[in-house]
Amino acid sequence: MAIEFLNRQGIFHLATNNTSYVIKLWQNTYPMHVYWGERIANPNIDWHLETPYRRRERIQGGEVGSPQFTREYWPFEYPCYGTSDFRPPAYEIQTGNGRTLSDARYIEHHIYDGKTALQGLPHVYTEAGDKVQTLELTLYDAFADLTITLVYNVFEDYDAITRHTRFYSKSQNLFLNSALSVSVDFKNMPDEMIQLSGTALREKHLHRRKLDCGTTSVDSTRGISSHQQNPFLALVNENTTEDYGDAYGIGLVYSGNFTAAVHCDMHRSARVQMGINPFHFKWQLLAGESFTTPEAVLVYASHGLGEMSRRFHRLYRKRLCRGYYRDAVRPVLLNTWEAAYFNINHDTILKYAEKAKDVGVELLVVDDGWFGKRDDDTSSLGDWVINEKKFPGGFQVLAKDLNKLGLKLGIWVEPEMISPNSELYRQHPDWCIHADGYVRTQWRNQLVLDFSRDDVTDAMIEAISRVLDSADIYYVKWDCNRRLTECGSDALPADRQGEFYHRYVLNLYRFLETLTQRFPHILFENCASGGGRFDAGMMYYFPQTWVSDNSDAFARLKIQYGSSLCYPPIAITAHISDVPNEQLGRTTPLSFRQHVSQPFNLGYEMDLAKMDEIQLEQTCENIALYKQIRELVLNGEFYRLKSPYEGNETAWMLIAPDCSQATVWYYKALAQGEEAYLNVKLKGLNPNVRYYCKQTAQFYEGDVLMRVGLPIPWENGDFFSCMWQFKQVKE
Structure with missing residues (x-):
């Protein structure tokens, strides 16, 4: 039983394996x-709740209702605003008299098997046979006549707990000024916070920050989760490593403005919170209405960051990603963008297709430039009609021609955007996000459609659906190349303008839900100028994400290493591009680029016709090899062996859940004079069996590979890499 209630003690024990x-x-x-941590047998530890002796005189006589009760020293599950707790609250309401005080108290609870879906929001789900139980703790604010239900879902076999909060106003019209998804009070402050931060072309770099008195936080106010920060954090101690020590991870299943913060007080206690960013958020809650926060995912591991990551990976792969492609290996694709940019037509696509089929590519993606009068980035976003001059007969003819070559058709779209130079804008200039009297800020010569409006969202749903209905389209890359500015909507009254950002996200989710249900056979890939909206919320609709527009293999080591902290390798798309690299101008060997892409979701972003025969042969061999291991990429357990943030080497491996096979990759950035002996110790293998390595043609015991390690072959030159495949020997 995942949830146990000790009635006499008033204790709830939420237990995973x-x-x-x-x-x-x-x-x-x-x-x-x-308490939150490694499993304990006896949860009757309310003595642990008592405040330290130095504070005892401050809480004597502190019964409920007593003026002496000082909340500041107590670890609340969902703290309120306006009383004697001066730490940040989890929520703030505003009643009709303008006051923001709240005092919500327990009235009832319910424990039941399974989990209820979050309507209109992405969420972790259950399937038949899952060991999942739910606790609903209902609090009541008598003055506001408001119920607040704290929902905990315990995924026993996945070692994860999800949380969200539901507000219901019984008789009054209220405002929610803030409503976070999770708040956890740590009696003892962790030493450090790990975040995934960066910018475009440098997404999800791992930053480890020392905690101290005050607030340490990350957030987004850009309307999307952003390149700059990610809605995830991990709390660790100074001695926590990949394989040792406590690691607490919290991820938010949401794609808009968010906050994630650790507030440390003068007694070195910590309050950790995550949810919708209160910035420009004010939700009107009328009598009889409810509001549900996004879901947060909580994962604890006692054996370091690696174990924490693998728990996130398993849950996200199997209970957040949905649809056919959750359990299907992904096709190797060729995207036309870096090969042709806007200079595409039916004939050029078929030219790329001829080369692609010869090397084993399975899917050809027509990127930007196929619609309206889109010959550059100055026009036509919103005009989702195929350009018949470029593609006579439309996608129907192109798909048939590609199918004859054994290839499938994919396309690029950017449905949230509108070009001022477009038929849609000329017909509906009010459909973009704007504020009358202010400049309409453009980025990449485009504006953003007002998805807080149902009519605008509905129109785009139908426009994109017509395109997808027109031909046998197998794949869609959904892009989002700018952030939200001049935010507000003519469709919202003055007292609801604070709802704009969240309503935009809700209608985006409605769009994605409609599309993925209408076209379940299509593989949808997420993109936002690279990894600008790579978050758990988007994973509910997109089984894979273009993690960065930076395809430089050396730069990708840090991007992909950081992303793997909570996102599984199969969700991370990694393309091989031409050199010198378009973004950084760096030249790396083709073998290095191939090895960097292999552990993830492989694709190509180049004109294959520019390759010589040797490179084409290498590409053909690489794709054939990838097809051998992509089942492992889909379902394997990911171990990080060496970090690019700590030195000149990077290494990681994927291993089958039953330990029967594994693939290992090693990368060295720069050559060193008179190098020392290098080796890499593997992880996760069965120590009691023998493995055969295809590349060395040797047998190794599992314990030897993990304790002694695998010697790295020496080779002169920068950007050296190698790969080994291991299979268990049947004795």
């Missing part, structure tokens, strides 16, 4: 956080 989360109903009134 390896973790425990303990809540105490203090004086049967306030849910208090007691």
Whole structure:
């Protein structure tokens, strides 16, 4: 049983296979956080809740309702605003008299098997046979006549807990000024916070920051989760490594403005919070209406960051990603962008296709430039009609011609955007996000459609659906090349302008849900100028994401290493591009580029006709090899062996869940004079069996590979890499 309630003690024990989360109903009134960590047998530890002796005189006589009760020293599960807790609250309401005080107290709870879906929001789901239980803790604010339901879903076999909060106003019209998804009070402050930060072309770099008194936070106010920050954090101690020590991870299943913060007080306790960013958020909650926050995912691991990551990977692969492609190996694709940019037509696509089929590519993606009068980036976004001059007979003819070559057709779209130079804009200039009297800020010569409006969203759903209905289209790359500015909507009254950002995200999700349900056979890939909106919310609709527009293989080591902290390799698209690299001008060997892409979702972004015969042969061999291991990429367990953030080497490996096979990759950035002996120790293998390595034609014991390691062959020159495949020997 995943959830146990000790009635006499008022204790809830939320237990997965390896973790425990303990809540105490203090004086049967306030849910208090007691413990989160490695699984314990006896959850009756409410003594742990008592405040340290130095504060005892401050809470004597602190019964519920007593003026002496000082909330500042207690670990609340969902703290309120306006009383004697001066730390940041999890929510803030505003009643009709303008006051923002709240005091919500426990009234009831329910425990049941399974999990209820979050309507209109992406969420972790259950399937038949899953060991999942739900706890709903309902609090009541009598003055506001408001119920607040804290929802905990315990995924026993996945070692994960999800949380969200539901507000219901019974009789009053209220405003929600903030409504976070999760708040956890740590009695002892962790030493460090890990975040995934960067910018375009440098997404999800791993940053490890020391915590101290005050607030350490990341957030986005850009309307999307952003290149700059990611809605994820991990809390660790100073001695936590990949394989040792406590690691607490929290991810938000949301794609808009977010906040993730650790607030450390003067007693070195910490309050960790994550949810919708209160910046420009104000939601009107009318009597009889409810509001549900996005879902947060909580993962604890006692054996370091690697174990934490693998728990996130398993959950996200199997209970966040959906549809046919969740369990299907992904096709090797060729994208036309860096090969041709806007200079595409039916004949050029078929020219690329001829070369692509010869090397084993399975899918050809027609990127930007196929619609309207789109010959550059100055026009036609919103005019989702195929350019018949470029593609006579439309995609129907092109798809048939590609199918004859054994290839499938994919296309690029950017449905959230509108060009001022477009038929759509001339007909509906009010459909873009704008503020009358202010300049309409452009980026890449485009504006953003107002998806907070149902009519605009509906029109785009139908426009894109007509394109997808027109031919046998196998794949869609959904792009989003700018952020939101001049935010607000003519369709919203003055007292609801604070709902704009969240309504935009909700209608985006409605668009994606409609499209993925209408076209379940299509493989949808997420992109936002690269990894600008790579988050758990988008994974619910997109089984893979273009993690960065930076395809330089050396730069990709840090991007892909950081992304793997919570996102599985199969969700990370990694393309091989030409050299010198378009973004950085760097030249790396083709073998290095191939090895960097192989552990992830492989594709190509180049004109294959520019390759010589040797390179074409290497490409053909690489694709054939990838097809051998892509089942492992789909379902394998990912181990990080050497970090590009710590030195000149990077290494990682994928291993089958039953340990029967593994593939290992090693990368060295720069050659060193008189190099020392190099080796890499593997992880996760069965120590008691023998493995055969295809590349060395040798047998190795599992324990030897993990404890002694694998010697790295020496080769002169920068950007050296190698790869080994291991299979268990049947004795």
